[in-house]
Amino acid sequence: MTAGLSLHGVHLSRGAITALRGVDLAVRRGELLVVLGPSGAGKSSLLRAIAGLDAVTGGTVAIGGRDVTALRPGLRGVSMVFQSYSLLPHLTVADNIAFGHRIRGADRRAAAARAAQAAAAVGCGDLLARRPHQLSGGERQRVALARALVREPEVFLLDEPLANLDAALRTSMRTEIRAVHDRLGATTVYVTHDQSEAMALGDRIAVLRDGRIEQVDTPDGVWHRPRTRFVASFVGAPGMTLLPGDGPLRLPGVEATAVELGVRPEHVTLTSAGGTAGPLGEVARVEVLGEDALVHVRLGGHALTARVPARTRPAPGDRVAVGVAAEHLHAFDKVTGERIPLPAGADRAAAR
Amino acid sequence: MSRERRQLVLMLAPFLAGLVVLVLLPAAATLAMAFTETDLIATSRFIGVANFVELTRDPAVRAAVGNSLSYLAFSVPLRLVIAVALALLLHRRARGAGTARAAVLLPGAVPELAYGLMWLWLLNPIQGPVNQLLLLGGQGGRTVFGTLPPQWLTDPEDARAGIVLMSLFTIGETFVIVLTARLALPPEAYELAELEGARAGQVLRRVTLPLLAPVLAVLVLRDTVLSLQASFVPTLVVTNGGPPPYATTYLSLVIYQEAFEYLRYGYAAAVAALTLGLTAVAVLIQWRLLRRWAAHGLVGMGAHRPGS
Numbered sequence: 001m002t003a004g005l006s007l008h009g010v011h012l013s014r015g016a017i018t019a020l021r022g023v024d025l026a027v028r029r030g031e032l033l034v035v036l037g038p039s040g041a042g043k044s045s046l047l048r049a050i051a052g053l054d055a056v057t058g059g060t061v062a063i064g065g066r067d068v069t070a071l072r073p074g075l076r077g078v079s080m081v082f083q084s085y086s087l088l089p090h091l092t093v094a095d096n097i098a099f100g101h102r103i104r105g106a107d108r109r110a111a112a113a114r115a116a117q118a119a120a121a122v123g124c125g126d127l128l129a130r131r132p133h134q135l136s137g138g139e140r141q142r143v144a145l146a147r148a149l150v151r152e153p154e155v156f157l158l159d160e161p162l163a164n165l166d167a168a169l170r171t172s173m174r175t176e177i178r179a180v181h182d183r184l185g186a187t188t189v190y191v192t193h194d195q196s197e198a199m200a201l202g203d204r205i206a207v208l209r210d211g212r213i214e215q216v217d218t219p220d221g222v223w224h225r226p227r228t229r230f231v232a233s234f235v236g237a238p239g240m241t242l243l244p245g246d247g248p249l250r251l252p253g254v255e256a257t258a259v260e261l262g263v264r265p266e267h268v269t270l271t272s273a274g275g276t277a278g279p280l281g282e283v284a285r286v287e288v289l290g291e292d293a294l295v296h297v298r299l300g301g302h303a304l305t306a307r308v309p310a311r312t313r314p315a316p317g318d319r320v321a322v323g324v325a326a327e328h329l330h331a332f333d334k335v336t337g338e339r340i341p342l343p344a345g346a347d348r349a350a351a352r
Numbered sequence: 353m354s355r356e357r358r359q360l361v362l363m364l365a366p367f368l369a370g371l372v373v374l375v376l377l378p379a380a381a382t383l384a385m386a387f388t389e390t391d392l393i394a395t396s397r398f399i400g401v402a403n404f405v406e407l408t409r410d411p412a413v414r415a416a417v418g419n420s421l422s423y424l425a426f427s428v429p430l431r432l433v434i435a436v437a438l439a440l441l442l443h444r445r446a447r448g449a450g451t452a453r454a455a456v457l458l459p460g461a462v463p464e465l466a467y468g469l470m471w472l473w474l475l476n477p478i479q480g481p482v483n484q485l486l487l488l489g490g491q492g493g494r495t496v497f498g499t500l501p502p503q504w505l506t507d508p509e510d511a512r513a514g515i516v517l518m519s520l521f522t523i524g525e526t527f528v529i530v531l532t533a534r535l536a537l538p539p540e541a542y543e544l545a546e547l548e549g550a551r552a553g554q555v556l557r558r559v560t561l562p563l564l565a566p567v568l569a570v571l572v573l574r575d576t577v578l579s580l581q582a583s584f585v586p587t588l589v590v591t592n593g594g595p596p597p598y599a600t601t602y603l604s605l606v607i608y609q610e611a612f613e614y615l616r617y618g619y620a621a622a623v624a625a626l627t628l629g630l631t632a633v634a635v636l637i638q639w640r641l642l643r644r645w646a647a648h649g650l651v652g653m654g655a656h657r658p659g660s
Contacts, residue, residue, distance in 0.1 A: 051543075051547060053543050053546065053547070072546075072549070073543075073546045073547045073549070074546060074547060074548060074549020074550070075549065078547065079547060080543075080544070080547055082540045082543075082544070084538065084540055086538060086540035086541055086543075086544050088541060088558075088559065088562070088563070089563070090562040090563065090565065091562075099544070099548065099558070100547075100548035102558075103545070103548045103549065103550045103554055103558065104548065104549060151548075
């Protein structure tokens with residue numbers, strides 16, 4: 001593995017606030033790593049530590065195998081896209097993109113040529129003469145991307161770049177960002193709090209919580225093998241339902257009182273009561289999301305969410321039998337929240 | 353009239369009434385008076401443009417126009433540069449920054465008259481602290497460089513410089529506005545510059561000043577308007593227009609003297625009209641310059657909106 005970017009034991013605190021508590025992270029050259037976490041998890045702090053905008057209070061940051069912990073931001077070879085885009089209002093799009101090259105002493109014409117190239121690469125080549133206030137949100141986003149790309153950075157940092165866009169644009173821009181990344185292959189760290197964005201974009205996802213990394217894995221890995229209870233409940237829309245191990249769902253082979261069991265709404269089946277075996281529950285609420293419906297079921301004093309086809313959804317008040325295949329149950333240590341490997345040969349366990 | 357319109361008019365009414373009664377009507381009356389001979393004793397008499405003709409020949413007015421323009425040329429840019437420098441120096445949180453900010457504001461809080469009297473003492477050529485300071489290390493009544501210290505109250509050039517010097521400490525308002533504007537600039541713009549490895553000078557030239565430019569432009573226009581009037585109290589108290597004949601006679605002083613010392617209200621009104629005209633011309637020239645610079649992207653006159 002070629003090291004694009006690596007962090008070892010990075011701590012970051014300012015005054016009484018500790019943003020990062022020992023972060024280890026390795027990003028391969030050319031990889032797109034998404035840092036996912038709720039607000040306040042330290043995502044932006046992580047980017048700022050990589051960029052050098054905030055000095056780390058412990059640990060090391062290395063870019064391309066070179067220890068940059070003590071280097072100024074300008075010497076690290078990183079560029080960044082801010083959530084607010086941060087375009088300079090007095091400069092045209094071309095000059096905004098050329099800003100860095102001009103700072104580093106490139107002559108006007110060379111910088112303008114590079115800017116035009118970068119703008120074309122992200123599809124804003126026709127906006128070069130405009131000013132930021134004449135651009136839409138999506139266009140500003142493109143310009144900010146071009147400005148970050150033009151420098152051909154070793155590491156490319158994006159801080160919630162789509163957060164200010166409306167939903168439709170967000171989806172199309174994320175596809176484009178992925179396409180640009182695939183074309184240029186820059187090592188990229190992309191911060192977001194939106195788990196669907198993370199799943200769609202990332203080669204791998206690092207889930208951050210409270211200044212610590214909970215899991216680094218492929219989107220598949222994060223989805224199917226969440227390493228902690230937090231990852232299980234944070235990833236997914238909605239995330240896993242967590243129930244006590246001695247609750248309505250049981251998993252043979254694990255100590256029922258020491259675990260919590262998680263199940264994705266997608267893996268819960270609901271059948272009308274009286275048919276197949278399975279604990280009975282009562283439908284409390286139904287949210288229709290187009291093709292699917294989220295069904296909130298009261299189950300022996302607990303709440304459980306199922307995602308079922310909208311056409312076959314039960315109605316509020318219906319009695320339903322809840323079915324979950326054992327291979328879709330995840331066990332987490334009740335105290336530490338860590339994943340407990342499933343015992344081999346566990347089969348259907350939804351029945352009490 | 354729609355409801356909103358009626359409400360708008362109602363809410364604006366007190367201000368508009370004040371503007372008309374206290375500013376526009378007196379201004380119109382003054383302008384009318386400029387074509388009369390008025391001494392508030394005899395009945396005033398219409399004399400056409402005689403006052404304006406006299407203006408052009410009056411040595412006091414000629415000197416005052418020159419003095420006022422030179423005051424404007426030195427005072428406005430120097431005041432702005434100092435205020436901006438102090439604001440950029442003191443915008444960060446640091447030990448003593450609060451005290452220093454208060455200190456910058458303080459001279460502006462001194463009543464003008466007291467401020468003038470204080471400078472009368474400060475600029476005293478013999479006991480005045482300013483010259484005492486300048487004489488430090490020098491010998492035989494000369495400065496370290498062997499030159500004579502400025503004769504603030506008796507030499508025409510030095511007196512004019514003294515009036516400008518006095519104006520450089522009452523920059524509190526400008527300072528506060530620049531300080532606030534600087535604090536409102538987006539930190540990302542600076543982080544961006546930092547990531548590109550910009551040096552302090554580049555940050556100032558390519559980020560701070562262009563982003564502040566719209567505010568600075570307004571401040572220049574405002575200070576220009578003010579400076580044609582602000583020279584009044586110091587010249588009255590400190591130099592009384594001298595050294596003779598008219599070294600520090602500014603337009604504002606001429607108006608005062610003609611009206612309240614010589615009781616020539618009509619003539620004073622004509623000088624006031626001239627001052628207004630000069631102000632308008634100065635503002636117009638600056639405005640056109642700024643517009644041209646803005647068109648070339650040298651200053652950020654465009655509104656900067658959140659998120660841009």
